[in-house]
Amino acid sequence: MNDPIISVRKLTKRFGDFTAVNAISFDVERGEIFGFLGANGAGKTTAMRMLCGLSFPTSGSGRVAGFDVMREGEKIKRHIGYMSQRFSLYNDLTVWENMQFFAGIYGMSQRESIARSNELLQRLNFAAEKDTLVGSLPLGWKQKLSFVIATIHNPGIVFLDEPTGGVDPITRRQFWELIYEAADSGTTIFVTTHYMDEAEYCSRVSIMVDGEVRALDTPANLKKQFAAETMDEVFRTLARGAKRGE
Amino acid sequence: MAAIEVHNLCKRYGKVTALDHLSFTVEKGELFGLIGPDGAGKTTLFRLLATLLNPDEGSATVEGFDIVGDYREIREIVGYMPGRFSLYQDLSVEENLDFFAALFGTRVADAYELIEPVYKQIEPFKTRRAGKLSGGMKQKLALSCALIHRPKVLFLDEPTTGVDAVSRSEFWDMLSDLKQRGITILVSTPYMDEASRCDRVALCNEGRILTIDTPCHIVENFDKRLYAVSGDNMFTLLNVSRAVSGVVECYPFGSAHHIVADAAFNENEFIAQATLAGVRNVDVYPAEPTIEDVFINLMKQ
Amino acid sequence: MKKQHNFLSFVKKETLHILRDVRTMMIVLLIPVVLMILFGFAISTEVNNLNIAVVAPTRTDGVRQSIERLANNPYFTFVGYINDEQIDPMLRSAKADAVVVFDSDYERLMAMRAEGMDTKPVMQFIFDASNTNVASAGAAYLQNVMTTDHSSQQLFEMHLLYNPQMKSAYNFVPGIMGLIFILICAMMTSVSIVREKEMGTMEVLLVSPVRPIKIILAKMIPYFVISCINLTTILLIARYILDVPMSGGVGSIIFLSLLYLLLALALGLLVSVISSSQVMALLLSAMVMMLPMMMLSGMVFPLENLPKVLSPLPYIVPARWYIEAIRKVMIMGLPLTAVLKEISILCLMTVVLLGVSLKKFNDKLE
Numbered sequence: 075m076n077d078p079i080i081s082v083r084k085l086t087k088r089f090g091d092f093t094a095v096n097a098i099s100f101d102v103e104r105g106e107i108f109g110f111l112g113a114n115g116a117g118k119t120t121a122m123r124m125l126c127g128l129s130f131p132t133s134g135s136g137r138v139a140g141f142d143v144m145r146e147g148e149k150i151k152r153h154i155g156y157m158s159q160r161f162s163l164y165n166d167l168t169v170w171e172n173m174q175f176f177a178g179i180y181g182m183s184q185r186e187s188i189a190r191s192n193e194l195l196q197r198l199n200f201a202a203e204k205d206t207l208v209g210s211l212p213l214g215w216k217q218k219l220s221f222v223i224a225t226i227h228n229p230g231i232v233f234l235d236e237p238t239g240g241v242d243p244i245t246r247r248q249f250w251e252l253i254y255e256a257a258d259s260g261t262t263i264f265v266t267t268h269y270m271d272e273a274e275y276c277s278r279v280s281i282m283v284d285g286e287v288r289a290l291d292t293p294a295n296l297k298k299q300f301a302a303e304t305m306d307e308v309f310r311t312l313a314r315g316a317k318r319g320e
Numbered sequence: 321m322a323a324i325e326v327h328n329l330c331k332r333y334g335k336v337t338a339l340d341h342l343s344f345t346v347e348k349g350e351l352f353g354l355i356g357p358d359g360a361g362k363t364t365l366f367r368l369l370a371t372l373l374n375p376d377e378g379s380a381t382v383e384g385f386d387i388v389g390d391y392r393e394i395r396e397i398v399g400y401m402p403g404r405f406s407l408y409q410d411l412s413v414e415e416n417l418d419f420f421a422a423l424f425g426t427r428v429a430d431a432y433e434l435i436e437p438v439y440k441q442i443e444p445f446k447t448r449r450a451g452k453l454s455g456g457m458k459q460k461l462a463l464s465c466a467l468i469h470r471p472k473v474l475f476l477d478e479p480t481t482g483v484d485a486v487s488r489s490e491f492w493d494m495l496s497d498l499k500q501r502g503i504t505i506l507v508s509t510p511y512m513d514e515a516s517r518c519d520r521v522a523l524c525n526e527g528r529i530l531t532i533d534t535p536c537h538i539v540e541n542f543d544k545r546l547y548a549v550s551g552d553n554m555f556t557l558l559n560v561s562r563a564v565s566g567v568v569e570c571y572p573f574g575s576a577h578h579i580v581a582d583a584a585f586n587e588n589e590f591i592a593q594a595t596l597a598g599v600r601n602v603d604v605y606p607a608e609p610t611i612e613d614v615f616i617n618l619m620k621q
Numbered sequence: 622m623k624k625q626h627n628f629l630s631f632v633k634k635e636t637l638h639i640l641r642d643v644r645t646m647m648i649v650l651l652i653p654v655v656l657m658i659l660f661g662f663a664i665s666t667e668v669n670n671l672n673i674a675v676v677a678p679t680r681t682d683g684v685r686q687s688i689e690r691l692a693n694n695p696y697f698t699f700v701g702y703i704n705d706e707q708i709d710p711m712l713r714s715a716k717a718d719a720v721v722v723f724d725s726d727y728e729r730l731m732a733m734r735a736e737g738m739d740t741k742p743v744m745q746f747i748f749d750a751s752n753t754n755v756a757s758a759g760a761a762y763l764q765n766v767m768t769t770d771h772s773s774q775q776l777f778e779m780h781l782l783y784n785p786q787m788k789s790a791y792n793f794v795p796g797i798m799g800l801i802f803i804l805i806c807a808m809m810t811s812v813s814i815v816r817e818k819e820m821g822t823m824e825v826l827l828v829s830p831v832r833p834i835k836i837i838l839a840k841m842i843p844y845f846v847i848s849c850i851n852l853t854t855i856l857l858i859a860r861y862i863l864d865v866p867m868s869g870g871v872g873s874i875i876f877l878s879l880l881y882l883l884l885a886l887a888l889g890l891l892v893s894v895i896s897s898s899q900v901m902a903l904l905l906s907a908m909v910m911m912l913p914m915m916m917l918s919g920m921v922f923p924l925e926n927l928p929k930v931l932s933p934l935p936y937i938v939p940a941r942w943y944i945e946a947i948r949k950v951m952i953m954g955l956p957l958t959a960v961l962k963e964i965s966i967l968c969l970m971t972v973v974l975l976g977v978s979l980k981k982f983n984d985k986l987e
């Protein structure tokens with residue numbers, strides 16, 4: 075089980091004559107918090123869609139959660155967790171109903187899903203709110219809930235697409251503690267963010283510019299490499315050179 | 321007369337109080353920031369000031385005009401950029417600009433010199449549909465459209481949300497430039513680190529203002545002992561720190577964790593305990609507070 | 622600085638929106654054509670090519686003359702003689718739409734009738750009534766054809782005026798017009814206004830010094846133009862493909878239609894004022910306007926058949942008055958003066974709808 079959970083080589087996606095993602099290669103180890111950064115239009119979303127099995131690469135090879143990105147998109151989808159800023163939960167269903175629904179989507183049996191839901195509610199200290207409509211929860215809670223629901227089927231890796239946009243600083247930190255905790259118990263976290271301080275929380279960070287991965291290392295090494303004080307500076311140094319988009 | 325005067329402003333949606341007796345003043349030519357997360361009431365405040373909503377209590381004026389009684393006058397002099405960039409996705413950059421110019425009874429050429437610093441960056445793409453622009457370009461087009469009638473006051477509701485760090489920084493440069501031309505700017509953002517780009521800021525949360533001051537003063541007035549700690553296993557360190565005596569609070573902060581400490585805190589004692597708990601290479605040093613530290617601590621009060 | 626709110630540039634923007642969405646525009650332009658063709662040829666309720674089989678135990682001269690008349694009529698096809706047992710299978714297999722059964726005593730009975738005596742019926746029509754419209758129209762027409770030579774002896778006489786073959790085109794063309802204009806003017810405008818609310822652009826429009834109502838009026842113009850194109854298409858198809866007479870004059874028809882277009886626009890404005898989302902606008906248009914319009918305008922079901930409780934309802938359906946007026950002018954050939962009542966009701970409705978929606982229109986968000 076020590077092989078990397080993500081391992082891609084020369085992954086490329088073209089739309090017509092536009093190369094959105096240009097031959098990216100990297101590995102993500104199990105239990106890592108992997109920060110996936112990039113400027114608007116750098117190809118982040120496209121790359122993430124390929125890794126999640128939502129779209130097929132034009133060329134290249136790789137495996138995610140043990141399945142081939144070129145051929146086994148459907149299997150990848152079943153074995154990863156995904157949480158985006160936009161798609162959260164059903165506001166008109168209760169906490170419990172949401173959990174049951176998503177457990178059902180991943181083909182968990184009735185017994186499994188009840189046991190797992192109870193376990194997650196307990197871990198969140200959230201058992202009392204079991205029958206509360208998700209719509210009436212504060213935003214911070216919704217976000218935490220969507221995170222644990224993204225892990226309801228015990229995936230080896232969870233993809234988080236800008237999970238903390240617009241959240242207050244306390245909730246944002248509580249959210250990151252949840253991420254730490256998940257990573258500590260062995261779940262791999264693959265996360266995109268616009269908050270550069272959050273990049274510091276990651277075990278390793280990759281920065282995409284113009285469809286290519288321009289830098290990949292621990293935050294400390296990246297800062298050393300670019301002689302920068304913060305990740306913000308590192309990011310700006312790299313993104314300033316972008317030709318695409320702006 | 322101040323550019324914007326808000327007095328005891330209150331707005332409720334059913335049982336939810338979106339704005340809870342807000343009062344503040346923005347001087348002419350000031351770049352004033354409303355800093356706070358979603359649900360702080362920023363959008364509601366903008367809609368009230370832009371005369372889209374009427375308040376339940378309290379009053380406000382923009383350039384001396386009352387937001388209820390003189391709303392027609394206000395609509396002549398403000399530029400408003402709502403949260404989601406309100407552009408016509410199926411119209412090109414140029415067509416959007418032309419339309420908004422017509423909307424305000426002017427022509428693009430008349431305001432070109434004002435919008436030029438912003439617009440020239442997207443001008444090469446002027447035949448592209450707005451829907452096909454990147455986030456940063458949409459933001460610049462929306463700003464150009466809001467400036468087309470030479471407003472005296474600009475209302476910008478979260479113009480940098482969802483935009484990458486580089487574009488965000490460029491955007492603030494543009495705002496500083498507009499401020500030089502005497503335009504009063506009220507801008508909101510959920511990013512605490514952008515506070516330093518404003519003349520004054522109001523930190524807001526859940527419909528209330530936590531504090532109003534210049535970014536420098538806000539940070540200077542932070543009267544607690546603040547330390548930064550780091551080590552090899554940051555997650556363990558976080559949990560361990562909270563049990564150490566003298567630690568009031570510990571939260572992740574970029575590459576380190578920040579610790580709010582009381583008098584009982586001792587640096588060497590901390591290192592000893594953390595090392596004992598299995599964290600290696602523990603480092604503790606006094607930290608400079610930031611707006612975000614202030615915000616976190618005001619929220620907890 | 623002198624402010625010029627260039628109305629034309631608003632119209633231009635709306636036109637661009639429509640032109641950019643080529644697919645929707647094509648649908649809007651093609652709907653009338655498709656509907657006209659569909660109703661005109663496929664969903665025909667008129668008597669056309671009815672297959673008639675005949676049971677004639679004695680084939681006397683009188684019987685043969687009757688059948689000849691039947692066979693020569695362009696709307697009927699004589700498929701042959703059959704016997705009693707074949708009636709049911711013929712109808713079931715749809716080889717015949719109707720069977721005419723002559724009495725075995727036909728000649729004698731006719732003779733008795735000629736002398737003014739009461740007799741039992743001389744012939745029987747058996748119809749496949751699975752399509753009630755075709756059956757009833759066919760029966761009426763068949764009776765008309767088969768008994769014309771006995772008119773002197775008939776108890777009553779039937780004359781189908783204006784539309785003797787009961788061509789359905791005459792009936793549905795006004796109906797389609799009533800429907801299309803609501804669809805395009807009311808539904809499309811309301812959806813396009815509500816889209817601005819959803820997109821957030823309405824916020825910016827409201828905050829501008831222009832009165833938003835001006836922008837909304839500008840929005841209506843391109844749809845008005847499209848509706849006029851549709852009007853032309855419909856009239857051309859009706860006249861040259863479906864042979865609708867238009868005896869009352871094209872000018873009157875156009876006048877009535879333009880009035881109705883205004884009404885539809887006012888209705889669309891009202892829907893957009895009430896709705897907060899595109900879905901709501903669509904549902905409102907479809908459920909509250911289209912369905913009742915089809916049901917209560919007399920387009921599909923005759924209003925005379927309506928239960929008593931519902932009978933006041935059609936009076937408030939705008940399409941009903943329009944369709945009725947168009948019917949009078951287009952099919953019956955009456956002059957505009959004959960539809961003054963309808964015209965004044967349509968005018969009144971337009972004024973009321975415009976008044977209500979302008980009053981309800983809010984230049985704030987709540």
